[in-house]
Amino acid sequence: MSQSYNRGLIEDFGRWREFTAGMWAWIFHKFTGWVLVGYLFTHIAVLSTATIGTGVYTETLQSLESLFIVRVLEVGLLSVAVFHILNGVRLLMVDLGVGLEAQDKSFYAALILTGVIAIASVPTFVEGVF
Amino acid sequence: MSTHATQEQEGAEVDAGDSKPHSPHQDRRLQEKATREEQSQRESDERTREREETVEIKVFRYDPEVAEKQEPRFDTFHVPFEKGMTVLDAVMYARDHYDSSLTFRHSCRQAICGSDAFFINGRQRLGCQTQIAELDTPVRIEPLPHQEVVKDLVVDMDSFYEQMEAVEPYFQTNDLPEGDLDEQRQSRENREKIKMGTRCIWCASCMSSCNIAAGDDQYLGPAPISMAYRFAMDEREGEDIQDHRLRIIEQEHGVWRCQTQFSCTNVCPKDIPLTEHIQELKREAVKKNLKFW
Numbered sequence: 139m140s141q142s143y144n145r146g147l148i149e150d151f152g153r154w155r156e157f158t159a160g161m162w163a164w165i166f167h168k169f170t171g172w173v174l175v176g177y178l179f180t181h182i183a184v185l186s187t188a189t190i191g192t193g194v195y196t197e198t199l200q201s202l203e204s205l206f207i208v209r210v211l212e213v214g215l216l217s218v219a220v221f222h223i224l225n226g227v228r229l230l231m232v233d234l235g236v237g238l239e240a241q242d243k244s245f246y247a248a249l250i251l252t253g254v255i256a257i258a259s260v261p262t263f264v265e266g267v268f
Numbered sequence: 269m270s271t272h273a274t275q276e277q278e279g280a281e282v283d284a285g286d287s288k289p290h291s292p293h294q295d296r297r298l299q300e301k302a303t304r305e306e307q308s309q310r311e312s313d314e315r316t317r318e319r320e321e322t323v324e325i326k327v328f329r330y331d332p333e334v335a336e337k338q339e340p341r342f343d344t345f346h347v348p349f350e351k352g353m354t355v356l357d358a359v360m361y362a363r364d365h366y367d368s369s370l371t372f373r374h375s376c377r378q379a380i381c382g383s384d385a386f387f388i389n390g391r392q393r394l395g396c397q398t399q400i401a402e403l404d405t406p407v408r409i410e411p412l413p414h415q416e417v418v419k420d421l422v423v424d425m426d427s428f429y430e431q432m433e434a435v436e437p438y439f440q441t442n443d444l445p446e447g448d449l450d451e452q453r454q455s456r457e458n459r460e461k462i463k464m465g466t467r468c469i470w471c472a473s474c475m476s477s478c479n480i481a482a483g484d485d486q487y488l489g490p491a492p493i494s495m496a497y498r499f500a501m502d503e504r505e506g507e508d509i510q511d512h513r514l515r516i517i518e519q520e521h522g523v524w525r526c527q528t529q530f531s532c533t534n535v536c537p538k539d540i541p542l543t544e545h546i547q548e549l550k551r552e553a554v555k556k557n558l559k560f561w
Contacts, residue, residue, distance in 0.1 A: 141332035142416035160530030239296040
């Protein structure tokens with residue numbers, strides 16, 4: 139009895155196939171949250187070029203927007219933000235005790251809606267890059 | 269005896285219908301459960317017909333007292349299959365016929381004592397409540413995750429019991445009825461409200477499934493919070509006691525650590541809506557702290 143065995147974290151990402159809807163929602167919410175925090179820093183960095191001069195700001199934006207990868211990242215940013223908002227609403231409902239019976243369905247709905255909005259936004263974001 | 273039991277059951281059903289109707293969550297959950305059971309019943313019937321004579325189980329083994337067994341491993345047993353066999357039946361057969369050193373806790377074998385919660389095929393389940401025929405083979409039986417393994421399938425439950433005791437899981441009141449021999453009455457609505465919370469069998473499945481509890485050993489955890497809910501919502505306990513209970517659960521490692529992953533609610537063998545209880549206590553705690561008058 140003096141000795142025991144610690145198996146460590148069993149429910150790590152190696153078991154992702156067994157994760158339930160609530161677990162995935164939690165992981166995605168954390169992930170998108172951190173992405174948005176990271177984005178805020180780059181956002182500030184780009185906007186700060188305006189303090190050097192109006193020309194520098196315009197040039198920075200134009201050169202960034204001419205890159206295909208930036209357009210792709212913009213679509214990614216939109217989908218991350220949309221999912222975070224939708225799941226945030228879902229979590230608000232959970233906190234208020236409303237519709238707990240549909241918490242998994244609302245997560246899937248948030249995912250599908252995010253996908254639809256992201257796809258719908260692609261023409262707008264990619265316009266003029268080629 | 270049997271007629272008497274049926275009568276009582278019918279009476280109970282009528283009572284429940286008279287008082288507050290079930291919450292829609294509960295109805296939905298029970299309905300889902302019924303469909304699931306129906307399906308697994310069909311599957312298990314099919315498999316009973318198909319299945320060969322034996323079923324293969326893989327059991328986690330560890331024994332600190334024997335030098336060769338200190339390194340954890342899995343042992344495979346081939347157990348003769350019988351219709352209606354549970355996982356607990358299978359490990360008991362393995363212990364009785366193959367290896368008497370195989371160690372696990374069990375007592376009532378009818379999902380009441382809460383001692384045989386195992387990690388079966390990647391999910392916390394009660395061994396006695398899980399039909400072998402419903403599972404994919406080989407059936408993998410491990411001790412509950414996130415608890416120290418003492419031997420084989422036996423885990424150290426001390427920290428779980430400590431957390432349970434921390435919420436003072438017993439009735440206490442200073443709100444006594446006037447007469448010496450008066451009963452402490454509880455309304456039917458109130459009884460319905462706390463009914464699910466009273467079902468807890470202290471099996472620690474929820475605690476083991478909770479990610480937050482795994483990373484924070486001070487977190488009260490699902491079962492203790494639900495137990496606190498069961499008493500905090502009991503109208504027979506006075507306001508002072510309720511305040512005292514809310515003070516316990518609203519601390520840093522109390523209800524606020526719950527991140528609503530619904531893992532506990534998914535694994536609870538007694539279908540307790542744990543997340544619902546935790547969320548309601550969060551709201552109570554906020555209400556109490558916002559009340560400045």
